[in-house]
Amino acid sequence: MTDSRAVAPAVGKALEAGIVVLFVALLTSALYGGVVPNARTGAADEVGERALQHAAANVEAAVPSRAGVQADAGEVVAERRVSLPATIRGRGYRITANDTSLSLVHEHRSVGGTTALVLPERVRAVRGNWTDSEVLVRVRAHPDGGLVVELAEGSA
Amino acid sequence: MRDWAPRGQLSLSIVEAGVGVLFVVAVASAFAFGTPTGGVGEQAQLDAYAQDAATVLANEPPQHGDATRLAEVAASEAAFERERDALERRVDRILPDNLMFRVRTPYGEVGHVRPSSAAVGVARVPTTTGRVTIWVWYA
Amino acid sequence: MTRGQANLPALAVALLLVAASVAAAVGLAGSAFAGANTDPEDSRLAASVAERLVAADGPLSVRANVLSRAAVENASARLDGRLPEGADLRVTLDGDRLVERGDPASSATMRRVLLVADAGRRTLVPGFENSDSVTLPRRTGNATLTFDTGAASVTTVRANERIVLHDGAGLDGAYDISLSRYDTVTLSFAADSDLAPGSVTVAYRAETTTKAVLGVTVDA
Numbered sequence: 001m002t003d004s005r006a007v008a009p010a011v012g013k014a015l016e017a018g019i020v021v022l023f024v025a026l027l028t029s030a031l032y033g034g035v036v037p038n039a040r041t042g043a044a045d046e047v048g049e050r051a052l053q054h055a056a057a058n059v060e061a062a063v064p065s066r067a068g069v070q071a072d073a074g075e076v077v078a079e080r081r082v083s084l085p086a087t088i089r090g091r092g093y094r095i096t097a098n099d100t101s102l103s104l105v106h107e108h109r110s111v112g113g114t115t116a117l118v119l120p121e122r123v124r125a126v127r128g129n130w131t132d133s134e135v136l137v138r139v140r141a142h143p144d145g146g147l148v149v150e151l152a153e154g155s156a
Numbered sequence: 157m158r159d160w161a162p163r164g165q166l167s168l169s170i171v172e173a174g175v176g177v178l179f180v181v182a183v184a185s186a187f188a189f190g191t192p193t194g195g196v197g198e199q200a201q202l203d204a205y206a207q208d209a210a211t212v213l214a215n216e217p218p219q220h221g222d223a224t225r226l227a228e229v230a231a232s233e234a235a236f237e238r239e240r241d242a243l244e245r246r247v248d249r250i251l252p253d254n255l256m257f258r259v260r261t262p263y264g265e266v267g268h269v270r271p272s273s274a275a276v277g278v279a280r281v282p283t284t285t286g287r288v289t290i291w292v293w294y295a
Numbered sequence: 296m297t298r299g300q301a302n303l304p305a306l307a308v309a310l311l312l313v314a315a316s317v318a319a320a321v322g323l324a325g326s327a328f329a330g331a332n333t334d335p336e337d338s339r340l341a342a343s344v345a346e347r348l349v350a351a352d353g354p355l356s357v358r359a360n361v362l363s364r365a366a367v368e369n370a371s372a373r374l375d376g377r378l379p380e381g382a383d384l385r386v387t388l389d390g391d392r393l394v395e396r397g398d399p400a401s402s403a404t405m406r407r408v409l410l411v412a413d414a415g416r417r418t419l420v421p422g423f424e425n426s427d428s429v430t431l432p433r434r435t436g437n438a439t440l441t442f443d444t445g446a447a448s449v450t451t452v453r454a455n456e457r458i459v460l461h462d463g464a465g466l467d468g469a470y471d472i473s474l475s476r477y478d479t480v481t482l483s484f485a486a487d488s489d490l491a492p493g494s495v496t497v498a499y500r501a502e503t504t505t506k507a508v509l510g511v512t513v514d515a
Contacts, residue, residue: 016169016306023310027317035321042328053335060343065350115336116379118343120352173309177316184320187327194333195402196341204342208349208408211360217434217477224477250408250506
């Protein structure tokens with residue numbers, strides 16, 4: 001009777017458990033090796049683009065619409081608070097202004113980009129950069145007329 | 157006691173696999189229902205329409221007296237009663253045909269009833285007697 | 296008695312099922328990511344350009360939400376250099392294309408409601424039959440009065456009780472006066488004798504506004 005008996009149930013169960021553990025390990029390594037980093041990068045790319053567009057929309061909205069604002073040179077004409085994500089893909093990032101465009105700079109090469117700013121003619125320059133998550137747009141009057149937009153950190 | 161045929165054994169592994177598949181499907185359903193569509197947002201477009209209607213009204217010459225059409229209709233209760241039909245017609249003409257609107261002045265309201273389940277754009281204009289609010293939504 | 300090992304094929308099938316469902320979920324995630332790429336840049340640029348064109352200090356504007364017909368007819372020249380670089384875009388007014396650069400295939404279109412103002416010059420020659428005043432049929436911001444009164448001399452001109460011109464020696468020639476755009480104006484003339492018809496000519500610019508819908512489509 002012993003020659004037709006299968007392996008003892010305990011060994012059978014141990015075999016099953018071993019196969020399942022192997023399967024889980026294989027699946028985990030396959031996912032974390034390729035699928036998960038790609039998904040994180042894809043999500044980070046999208047979040048970065050939306051953060052950049054949100055920043056650009058706020059910079060444009062900060063410029064006041066009254067054409068004849070009389071202010072002393074250097075005086076702050078308008079200020080606007082902007083909320084940005086603290087990190088993208090676990091790392092910090094920087095948003096830089098360059099007169100007619102805004103760029104997002106991030107360590108990962110597929111996160112980031114540049115977008116154009118649509119501003120009235122009165123705005124002479126846009127400068128500054130942001131590294132925080134709670135930041136300000138400050139619009140000042142230029143001594144020769146016109147406005148200058150500054151990207152400033154929140155606490156300043 | 158044992159009349160019926162010997163019972164089959166439901167393999168426990170299949171049950172376990174079924175539960176596992178259910179878990180995975182539950183996670184997958186979180187992103188299977190789709191993401192918000194692109195294009196200019198409905199809310200942003202409606203807000204822009206409301207702001208446009210408010211700006212056009214606020215800068216228009218009035219029918220009778222007072223500074224602008226909006227100031228005239230918000231000036232007093234009598235002025236509102238007199239001007240309300242003209243106001244409704246004017247806003248109806250300004251906005252595209254697929255939009256419905258409601259205008260609230262300190263002395264009364266004109267327009268359709270605001271929907272509770274659709275996106276509604278809003279614009280507010282301050283006047284000397286109070287605030288005039290315009291709501292706009294897709295019909 | 297071979298039941299102990301009969302579970303292994305069942306286990307293999309079960310694991311295969313789980314692996315297949317994981318693969319399906321990963322595929323679904325991939326398509327969800329592709330669908331999540333809503334291109335926020337297009338809609339932001341469309342909204343910003345539309346806001347710029349409609350603003351009071353926009354390149355085509357006379358005042359807030361009012362464009363000038365002359366500027367609209369010359370739109371491609373006026374907007375040259377004012378629109379964001381590197382993006383295909385199309386600006387339409389009531390469906391007619393004002394500016395088109397490239398071939399924007401996106402659905403990010405922002406629409407704004409505005410008025411287009413036509414400034415036409417009108418001339419009114421009052422008859423002075425019953426009174427020494429005339430009411431302008433359209434509201435206007437300014438007017439030019441030309442006096443050719445001959446014997447009678449007009450000393451004062453009032454617009455809605457406000458004195459706009461006064462000369463004790465008599466007004467002669469052409470004068471520009473500014474009026475309130477929001478009021479209907481009645482011009483009354485104070486003269487030392489009755490005025491003959493045709494002695495005063497009032498030239499003014501009357502603005503007629505038509506409603507229009509501006510559409511901006513951007514494909515960055």
